[in-house]
Amino acid sequence: MAGDVTLRDATAGDAARVAQVWESAWRDGHVGHIPDELLVHRTTRSFVDRTPAMLDRTVVAELGGQVVGFVTLSGDELEQLFVDASARGTGVASLLLAEGARRLRAAGATPWLAVVTGNARARRFYEREGWRDAGPFSYEAPIDGGTIPVECHRYEL
Numbered sequence: 001m002a003g004d005v006t007l008r009d010a011t012a013g014d015a016a017r018v019a020q021v022w023e024s025a026w027r028d029g030h031v032g033h034i035p036d037e038l039l040v041h042r043t044t045r046s047f048v049d050r051t052p053a054m055l056d057r058t059v060v061a062e063l064g065g066q067v068v069g070f071v072t073l074s075g076d077e078l079e080q081l082f083v084d085a086s087a088r089g090t091g092v093a094s095l096l097l098a099e100g101a102r103r104l105r106a107a108g109a110t111p112w113l114a115v116v117t118g119n120a121r122a123r124r125f126y127e128r129e130g131w132r133d134a135g136p137f138s139y140e141a142p143i144d145g146g147t148i149p150v151e152c153h154r155y156e157l
């Protein structure tokens with residue numbers, strides 16, 4: 001179980017660790033399920049560069065004094081949910097998902113999220129947590145100077 005997990009707002013000092021968790025967990029959930037063209041853009045530098053701008057809408061989970069996961073909100077969207085491999089299966093992901101949904105609802109939003117179609121583990125997780133598959137759509141993943149379409153499913157609460 002999640003044990004002594006602390007959820008708190010991210011700070012600027014979390015940038016390096018958030019970028020690290022994001023990159024490795026993103027690879028776990030996405031490699032093999034997204035266009036090769038997008039993978040080329042998702043360098044270590046791209047995670048580091050995009051992290052600071054999202055920290056003020058990010059909640060991190062700390063376990064044993066280390067950040068092991070985070071959730072990022074954007075408008076109505078639960079935009080990012082990533083948990084380090086060391087903390088999967090511990091309940092940290094459930095806590096982050098519930099906190100993200102709670103904050104979205106408190107702000108008057110109608111929560112939704114996008115999952116890459118082939119990311120079966122994440123999709124089972126969301127369904128167990130009470131989210132509903134609202135069907136496939138094409139997500140425009142941002143890259144420098146444009147976007148790349150990625151096959152996703154929309155989930156709603």
Ligand SMILES: CC(C)(COP(=O)(O)OP(=O)(O)OC[C@H]1O[C@@H](n2cnc3c(N)ncnc32)[C@H](O)[C@@H]1OP(=O)(O)O)[C@@H](O)C(=O)NCCC(=O)NCCS
Pocket residue numbers: 025026028029030081082083084087088089090091092093094114115116119120121122124125
């Ligand atoms: C998706 C994610 C947040 C879910 O968190 P989680 O802690 O893995 O969730 P759960 O504890 O419910 O476990 C999910 C599945 O992994 C299994 N599992 C749990 N711990 C595991 C471990 N240490 N090793 C292998 N499998 C494990 C569970 O049994 C469950 O399997 P099932 O779906 O076949 O029933 C997390 O796996 C993650 O960050 N993945 C990579 C990034 C990602 O895909 N993010 C979502 C983007 S939309």
